[in-house]
Amino acid sequence: MDMETLVRRAKQGDKDALVRLIMDKQSDYYKLAFVYMRNKEDSLDAMADMIITLYEKIHQLKKPETFYSWSKTILVNRCKKLLKDRSKLVRLDAIKDHGCVAELKENEDKIILGEHLSKLNEKHREVIRLRYFLGLDYKTMSRILKIPVGTVKSRIHTGLKSLKKSLGGDGYERN
Amino acid sequence: MREIERILDKGKIDMDNMEVPEELEEKLYKALEDKSPVKPKRANRKAVLAVACILILIVGYNLSSLAYYGKRLLGYNQVMNGTLKQLNELGRGQLVEKDYTFENGLTVILDGIMLDENQLLVFYTINDPKGEVDKAPNIHMFIKGFFREYSPQSGHGIINDEKTEIKWIHSFEKPSIFEKTLRLELDMTEDKIRETGQISFKIDANKAMGSILKQNINKTIKNGNTEIHLGHISASPTKTVLHGSIQNIVELARDQILGERIRPNNIDIRLIANGNEVPYQGGGMSTDIKGIRFHSDFDALPENLESVELFIKSFSVDRDVNKRIHIEGDKSEQNIEILEQNIKINNMYKSSGSTYVTISTREDIILTRVGLVIDGERISLKETIDSDLEKLEDGTIIHTRTLCFPGEGENYELSIERMTYTQPYDKTVKIPL
Numbered sequence: 001m002d003m004e005t006l007v008r009r010a011k012q013g014d015k016d017a018l019v020r021l022i023m024d025k026q027s028d029y030y031k032l033a034f035v036y037m038r039n040k041e042d043s044l045d046a047m048a049d050m051i052i053t054l055y056e057k058i059h060q061l062k063k064p065e066t067f068y069s070w071s072k073t074i075l076v077n078r079c080k081k082l083l084k085d086r087s088k089l090v091r092l093d094a095i096k097d098h099g100c101v102a103e104l105k106e107n108e109d110k111i112i113l114g115e116h117l118s119k120l121n122e123k124h125r126e127v128i129r130l131r132y133f134l135g136l137d138y139k140t141m142s143r144i145l146k147i148p149v150g151t152v153k154s155r156i157h158t159g160l161k162s163l164k165k166s167l168g169g170d171g172y173e174r175n
Numbered sequence: 176m177r178e179i180e181r182i183l184d185k186g187k188i189d190m191d192n193m194e195v196p197e198e199l200e201e202k203l204y205k206a207l208e209d210k211s212p213v214k215p216k217r218a219n220r221k222a223v224l225a226v227a228c229i230l231i232l233i234v235g236y237n238l239s240s241l242a243y244y245g246k247r248l249l250g251y252n253q254v255m256n257g258t259l260k261q262l263n264e265l266g267r268g269q270l271v272e273k274d275y276t277f278e279n280g281l282t283v284i285l286d287g288i289m290l291d292e293n294q295l296l297v298f299y300t301i302n303d304p305k306g307e308v309d310k311a312p313n314i315h316m317f318i319k320g321f322f323r324e325y326s327p328q329s330g331h332g333i334i335n336d337e338k339t340e341i342k343w344i345h346s347f348e349k350p351s352i353f354e355k356t357l358r359l360e361l362d363m364t365e366d367k368i369r370e371t372g373q374i375s376f377k378i379d380a381n382k383a384m385g386s387i388l389k390q391n392i393n394k395t396i397k398n399g400n401t402e403i404h405l406g407h408i409s410a411s412p413t414k415t416v417l418h419g420s421i422q423n424i425v426e427l428a429r430d431q432i433l434g435e436r437i438r439p440n441n442i443d444i445r446l447i448a449n450g451n452e453v454p455y456q457g458g459g460m461s462t463d464i465k466g467i468r469f470h471s472d473f474d475a476l477p478e479n480l481e482s483v484e485l486f487i488k489s490f491s492v493d494r495d496v497n498k499r500i501h502i503e504g505d506k507s508e509q510n511i512e513i514l515e516q517n518i519k520i521n522n523m524y525k526s527s528g529s530t531y532v533t534i535s536t537r538e539d540i541i542l543t544r545v546g547l548v549i550d551g552e553r554i555s556l557k558e559t560i561d562s563d564l565e566k567l568e569d570g571t572i573i574h575t576r577t578l579c580f581p582g583e584g585e586n587y588e589l590s591i592e593r594m595t596y597t598q599p600y601d602k603t604v605k606i607p608l
Contacts, residue, residue: 015207030195048206055210113182132183133190163179
C-alpha cells in the first residue's frame with residue numbers, strides 16, 4: 001500500500017494505517033526523537049505522544065504527501081515540550097548532555113562533545129544534532145523545524161562556531 | 176572546524192548504528208488504544224453553522240432595529256393613514272433626504288419614497304421660511320425615469336400651524352422595474368416667471384414591497400342595459416386596486432355609431448375583506464383606444480386574509496337616448512319607460528310665453544340633455560324649477576321638478592337626448608384566495 005493511501009486511511013480513523021506509516025520509517029522517527037530526548041525511554045514516550053497528536057490532527061492535513069515532514073515537526077514539538085516540562089523540575093544546564101553517548105561505548109570524544117553541546121544554545125544544538133547525527137539536509141530540517149533554509153544554515157554556522165570556541169577552551173585541551 | 180566535524184561525524188556513526196527498540200510498534204498501538212476516531216470536520220461544520228446561525232440571529236435582529244430607526248420617515252404621522260403608518264414603523268420606506276431650493280426661498284425636500292406593486296409614494300416637504308406656505312404658488316411635479324415619465328395620481332398634505340411647511344404624500348404610477356434612478360421634476364411659476372428644479376433619487380427595487388394578492392377575476396356582471404367587466408385585483412402593502420372595464424373599443428365604437436353612447440359616471444363597488452369593508456380611497460376612469468376602463472382604489476387588505484369579495488352596489492351611467500315623446504296639451508300625464516327607467520310626465524302648462532313640463536323620476540335619474548320640440552322647433556331647457564323630493568315607503572326617493580322651456584305653440588314633443596341614471600346591481604363577487 002502506498003503512503004498516500006495509508007494517509008487517506010489514517011484520515012478516516014484507521015489506526016493500523018497510521019502505525020504503518022510511522023513503522024515504515026521507524027528508524028527516522030526514533031533517531032529524530034533520540035536526538036532530542038537522548039535516551040530510549042523518553043524517545044519512545046515522545047513517539048507515543050506524537051502518534052496521539054497525529055491521530056487527532058490528521059484530518060487537518062491537506063496534502064498527504066507532506067505527511068512525513070508534518071509528523072516529524074509534531075515529533076520535534078513533542079520532544080521539546082517534554083524537555084521543557086522536565087526543565088521545570090530540573091534546570092536544564094544541571095544535567096550534562098550525554099548526547100547519544102550513553103547508549104554506546106564510551107569514548108572521550110563523545111564525552112567531550114556531549115559536554116560542549118550542552119553548553120550551546122538550544123536552537124543551535126538542535127540543528128547541529130539534526131545535521132550531523134541524523135545527516136538531515138537543510139531542506140528537510142527547514143521543513144521539520146518550520147524555519148527557512150537560510151536560518152538553518154546560519155544556526156548551524158553559529159552553532160559550530162560556538163562549539164569550536166568552547167572546544168578550543170578547556171574541553172578540547174583534554175584530548 | 177575539521178576537528179569538530181570529525182567529532183560530530185562520530186556522533187553520526189553512533190546514530191547510524193542505533194537500533195530502533197522492538198517495543199516501538201507496541202508502544203504506538205498502546206498509545207492509540209483508547210483513542211476513538213475523531214471526526215472533527217463534521218463537528219467543525221456544525222460549529223461553523225452554529226456560529227453562523229448565532230451571527231445571523233444577532234445581526235439580523237439588530238438590522239431590523241437599525242432599519243427601524245434608520246428608515247422611518249419622520250414627521251409624516253399626521254399625513255399617513257393607518258396602513259402607511261404601520262409600514263413606516265416597519266421601515267419600509269426608502270430614505271432620500273435631498274432638496275431643491277427655488278429662487279424665492281421655497282424649498283422642496285424629498286424625504287423619502289415607498290414603492291410597491293401598485294404605486295410609488297413620494298414623501299416630500301415644502302418649506303417656506305416666510306411662513307406663508309399656504310399662499311405659495313403651486314409646484315407642479317412629475318417623475319422622469321429612463322423609460323418614460325410618471326404622472327402623479329393623487330396626493331394630500333398637511334400644513335403646520337406656523338405655516339412654514341407642508342408635508343405631502345403623493346402617489347405616482349409605479350415605475351418600470353428597470354428604473355434605477357428617477358428624477359422628481361419640479362415646476363413653479365410665480366409672477367409669470369417659470370422656474371424648474373430637479374431632485375434625482377435612486378430606487379431600490381429590492382426594497383419594493385411585493386403584492387399581497389394578485390388575482391384575475393375576469394367576470395362580467397350584467398344588469399339592465401349596462402354591464403361591468405371586473406378584470407383583476409392587485410393588493411399591495413400600501414393599497415388595493417381593482418381594475419375593470421365598461422366597454423371595449425368595439426362596443427364603444429358600435430354605440431357611438433348607433434347613437435347609444437354610454438358615459439359611465441360612477442361605479443359603486445365595495446371591497447369586503449374578512450367580512451369588513453375596506454375603506455375606499457378613490458378611483459378613476461379613462462376612455463381611449465382601449466375602450467372604457469376604470470380602477471377603484473382601496474386601502475391595503477388586512478393581514479390573515481380569510482375572504483375577499485367585491486360588492487357591486489350600483490353603476491351610474493349617462494346614456495344617449497334621443498327619444499321624443501309626444502305630449503298632448505290636455506292629456507299630458509303619462510308614464511314612459513326609457514332604458515328600463517320610468518319617467519312620469521305629470522303635466523304641462525303654458526305661462527307668459529314659456530312652456531312648463533313637470534316630471535317625476537327616481538332621484539338618480541337626470542335628463543342631462545333635454546329639449547322641447549314646439550311645432551317642430553327644438554327649444555333648449557332654460558331652467559329647472561320647483562324641485563321637490565318625496566320619499567316613498569320602500570325607501571325610493573322620487574324627484575319631482577318642473578322644466579321650463581322659453582316658447583309656446585301647438586305641438587309638443589319632449590326630446591330626451593341624454594339621461595343619467597343609476598343602475599342598481601347589489602351583486603357580490605367572491606375572489607378566490
